[in-house]
Amino acid sequence: MRDIKSFVDAGVIGHFPGGIHPPERKSPANTVALRRPPLPSELILPLRQHIGPSGQCTVEVGDKVLKGQQLTEAQLSQGLPLHAPTSGTVSAIEERPMAHASGLPELAIVIQPDGEDRWITRQPLPNYRDCDRATLIETIQKAGIAGLGGAGFPTAQKLASQKPIQYLIINGVECEPYICADDRLMREHAIDIVAGIEILQFISNAGQVLLAIEDNKPEAIAAMREAIDGSDSIKLRVIPTKYPSGGEKQLIELLTGQQVPQGQLPLDIGLLMQNTGTAYAVKRAVIDGEPLLERVVTLTGDLMSQPGNVWALLGTPIAHLLAEGGFNADGDARVIMGGPMMGFTLPLTDVPVIKTTNCILTPSLQELPPAADEMACIRCGACADVCPATLQPQQLQWLAKAKDYDALESNDLFDCIECGACAYVCPSEIPLVHYYRKAKAEIRNIAREKAKAELARQRFERRQERLEREKQERLERHRKAAEARKKMQQEKAATETSDAASAANKPAQDKSSAVAAAIARAKAKKAAQQAANNTSDEENS
Incomplete structure (x- = not known):
């Protein structure tokens, strides 16, 4: 089997097993320029919007916050901080329904926008090549960037790997029907995306970049080709339209001819993959000093009178975006978060946009019939x-x-x-x-x-x-x-025995001393009497 380098250098496109060709239905949403909806009345920010644990809340109800202000502190492995998408007041910290098929509640920070959109003091790094790798990874971590392709894995965690990277793969495939958020982003912000790609390449020290786009996006292909013109390290690869060619392992097989071994990650074979939306967010974080506050969301489906792609602030209620898209609800209307293949029907529309939200689909029953029994x-x-x-x-x-x-x-x-x-x-x-x-x-x-x-x-x-x-x-x-x-x-017993013996010997010693004293007195008395007798005899003579 040909190795990765020779496969890539040959410029060929491989294939992966299986796959299908469902109707694409990217139009009319992909024909309309990106737009910004008005501010919603409240922003609902679930503390966890990525793979991994949530951070610790650092604000309280009633606090005034500025746009870009950090709301949570990520202290655990794989954690990411959350930031205020606009200036306003923290009106609640409570459980709200989450963006999931179950609709179960989870802890969220609710902000009432003040309409002033006042920023914190930003700290951009336009000369990022003068910074070390650790500083840039920390900047991306603090910006709260997760993979915007749908998985939501923290970007800094991927970049922090110590394994050598041979190829950086930028995924602009967006293979699922209806979804065209990355398509419009590449058409309108190709230069910014390339700037983000260059930052990712600088951090990962990848030798070469492979930018992959499906052949059903000719305008995006043209825009990106023009943006990378003159670059020796970024190679554009146009791949055939086939679902799910945008899957990580499937795209790797298309671009390198190699399968990621079971139980291993792309990093284990020298590959790192990032989404085009992620590259754009990295550019804004590093060069502009802006954390991840918004993302492109596709509004589409037959029940939308104004389909298109919008810049949606994180925390925007889905109901607000439905109004922006001109949603014509009827009794059997469904609202699907994501595409028709991997998305899920929302039980209610009060749930918010999160970092992994890429599409809101409102199909009619004729357009997308519900599953039969x-x-x-x-x-x-x-x-x-x-x-x-x-x-x-x-x-x-x-x-x-x-x-x-x-x-x-x-x-x-x-x-x-x-x-x-x-x-x-x-x-x-x-x-x-x-x-x-x-x-x-x-x-x-x-x-x-x-x-x-x-x-x-x-x-x-x-x-x-x-x-x-x-x-x-x-x-x-x-x-x-x-x-x-x-x-x-x-020791006490020995002491007592010694004392008893001493006490027993003391009377005998006292008696002996008394006898000796008596004898000494008798002797002295006798001597004195003898001396007296001698003196008397001398006088008589």
């Missing part, structure tokens, strides 16, 4: 034929229904990119991706519970070890204390 699988194999990850969707669905999670993992469930190609071609109308998402969620929950149980077990064992250690230490202290007491008792 699920029927029994006829084992036609069409799902396996179109799977870009070469999985067996039918078997995975059986295992998911049986809740055989071990078998699901051994059959590579987590290699599924949830593109929806299998469900699209299923003649039995089986919502295959629904089963996979549910099974993945349950497996993750089981893994979390196992991790909690393992942590609890380790904590219990550590506690038991500590208690046993403390018990042994206590026993040792008691043993030493007992030995000390015994020694003291022995």
Whole structure:
């Protein structure tokens, strides 16, 4: 097999297995220039808008905030801060419905705009090449930039990798039907995107950049080709229109002829992928000193009288964008966040735009009929034929229904990119991706519970070890204390014995001393008497 460098140098385009060609339906939304809707009455900012944990809230209700002011402090791994999209007042910090099919609430900061749009003091780095890599990564981290292609992985985390990067891949494919946010961004801001690409290349130290765009975007191709004219390191690659060619692993296979090995990341084979929208956000963060406050969102569908692409502030309620798009609601109207393949129907329209929101789709029943009732699988194999990850969707669905999670993992469930190609071609109308998402969620929950149980077990064992250690230490202290007491008792007994012996010997010693004294007195008396007798005899003579 040809290596990556020789494949890329040859300028050929590879292929990936499976894939489908659904109706593109990019028009009329892609024919209208980007526009800015008016400010909404409130901005709802969920604390977590990316892969990874949310940050710690740093504001309180009633606080006045400026545009670009940091609202959360990201202290954990993979965390990203959140910023005020405009100036105003924090009116609430409470749980609000999130942008998810469940509509479950999560903690959010609610801001009432004051209409003044007053900025914080920005700190741009126009001469970024004079900065070191760590400074630029920190700038991107503090700007709160997550991948804007849909996954929402923190950009700084990718750039912080110490692994050598051979190719930086910029994904401008945008293969899902209806969505044309990146298309309009490339048409109107090609120079800014290229500036962001150059910053990413400088930080990653990639030898070359591959910019990929699907061939159904001729205007974007022309704009980007003109913007990179004269660059030796950025190569444009126009790829055939096929869904899901914008998937990370699928695009890598198209551009390099190589598959990312199972269980590995593109970084492991010297590749780094970023979205065109992410590159634009990086340019604004570094050169303009602006955090991520807005993104391009496609408003489209037959029930939109004014389809197009808008600059939507993060936190903008979907209902506000629907009004901007001229949404003509009827009794059976659906509002889908995302595209028809990977998006989900919103249970209510009060949810906000977040960093990963790229499209609001309002199809009519004739344009996009709702899924029919699920029927029994006829084992036609069409799902396996179109799977870009070469999985067996039918078997995975059986295992998911049986809740055989071990078998699901051994059959590579987590290699599924949830593109929806299998469900699209299923003649039995089986919502295959629904089963996979549910099974993945349950497996993750089981893994979390196992991790909690393992942590609890380790904590219990550590506690038991500590208690046993403390018990042994206590026993040792008691043993030493007992030995000390015994020694003291022995010393006391020895002292008492010595004192008793001394006391017993003292009377005899006293008696002996008294006899000696008496003898001495008698002798002295006798001597005195003898002396007296001698004196008397001399006188008589």
